[in-house]
Amino acid sequence: MTTKTLIAALTLAASTMAGLSLPASDAAAHASLETGQATAGSMYKAVMRIPHGCEGQPTIALTIDLPEGVIAAKPMPKPGWKVETVWGAYGKTYDYYGTPMSEGVRQIRWSGGSLPDDFFDEFVFRARLSADLADTTVAFATTQFCPDGADVAWTELAAPGQDPHDLTRPAPILTVAAKQDMTGHGHAGMQVAQAGGIVVEAPFARASAGPVKNGATYLTLKNEGGEPDRLIAARAPVADRLELHTHLHENGVMKMRHIDAIVIPAGGMTMLKPGGDHIMMMGLKAPLKEGNSFPLTLVFEKAGEITVDVGIGGAGAMQGRGDNSHHGTHGQKKH
Ligand SMILES: [Cu+2]
Structure with missing residues (x-):
């Protein structure tokens, strides 16, 4: 069952979790995409892996924000969970197999289910990666909602020069490669002379x-x-x-x-x-x-x-x- 709600374009919020720290045992178990690499201009099947529920409680809802350039998204139905899509305007008009597309799913929300803290689960959708995403890394801000309101927000982005591994709750990222095309990688500037040094x-x-x-x-x-x-x-x-x-x-x-x-x-x-x-x-x-x-x-x-x-x-x-x-x-x- 899917409902559509038109909202303004979402922006990835900088982390609001920076002041919190997690036990070291959680550091290795981040929300992540099963396939962390894809090609621009292709259809991408995203399997979002959620390593645990909330601290001592089940996760009862989950949202994934879709970054700009990830278009025509469709979630996969998930037994035991209600799946909704939140629509909004894209930042530009994309060409989707010849059809101009200027709005679509910006967020997917799963609710009504239960992910116990000591279980893991997967949430699946697919989307087209626009050609604009070639040679970029995009983040899928993901939030787990908890009965006591202490939500687990995988939304942190690395600051310039910061190592993403240092983040406590990094947003799951996808590295998008350009379509395989070696033209433009010319070696015309190659000099035979050895300047050494x-x-x-x-x-x-x-x-x-x-x-x-x-x-x-x-x-x-x-x-x-x-x-x-x-x-x-x-x-x-x-x-x-x-x-x-x-x-x-x-x-x-x-x-x-x-x-x-x-x-x-x-x-x-x-x-x-x-x-x-x-x-x-x-x-x-x-x-x-x-x-x-x-x-x-x-x-x-x-x-x-x-x-x-x-x-x-x-x-x-x-x-x-x-x-x-x-x-x-x-x-x-x-x-
Ligand atoms: Cu790189």
């Missing part, structure tokens, strides 16, 4: 938290030369495709954006770190395991290629062990 320090990646398809590598680039250089590409056998990414804050939502190059100023350094610039590894062939390592080839516009060994730290690692730096003089020139 590039030093790669402390590369590290984080262990995969479950069967995810993406990972990231972080490292420090120092330029001991007299000219700026640019990191323009990277390769690693552990993933189908690597991209240079940065993090941007747009309308309160943290998004990852593909960038063409990362500049290392002459005589300076550039740090790739969690919450900032990073090397995105899309389509991991296997989850990254703590303690393992993998080769990563960095391609610089002037210095050529440098291959380093990337150690895999824990899921929340903030830095490498610092014992594996590599000097550009050992790198091989491209072509």
Whole structure:
């Protein structure tokens, strides 16, 4: 049974839960999407996993807010629960298989059921991911309602530079990749000349938290030369495709954006770190395991290629062990 209510466009509220802390045992059990990665322009089946009820009480209702660009949503009926959709205007008019679509489901609400605190459950819907979402990360603010009013709000978003792993109740996020299309990733700027002077320090990646398809590598680039250089590409056998990414804050939502190059100023350094610039590894062939390592080839516009060994730290690692730096003089020139 579905009712439609027209409301104004929802905005993702910044966390109101920042002052609360949870026992450490809850930190590993966040609300999350079973599939955390999808492709722009595709239909996405969302399975929202709720790890527990309320503290000592059952969860009796649940809402999921749909971010901008997630359109034409339809919930799956759930035995024992009443499912309602809340309609509102989209931020723009989308093309839905040739039909202009300017409003639709902005929130899905399940009520009338019961999720005991020591059980978990799944809430399912599907929606189309608009092409606009390519190379972004979107958040699905999710709230569990409790009989005593102490709702569990999975709505926190990382502030600029903040590690999402530090959040107590992070909003479940979905990483949306562009349709597979390698055009525009040209290497026209490649120089054969070795300007040298590039030093790669402390590369590290984080262990995969479950069967995810993406990972990231972080490292420090120092330029001991007299000219700026640019990191323009990277390769690693552990993933189908690597991209240079940065993090941007747009309308309160943290998004990852593909960038063409990362500049290392002459005589300076550039740090790739969690919450900032990073090397995105899309389509991991296997989850990254703590303690393992993998080769990563960095391609610089002037210095050529440098291959380093990337150690895999824990899921929340903030830095490498610092014992594996590599000097550009050992790198091989491209072509
Ligand atoms: Cu990224």
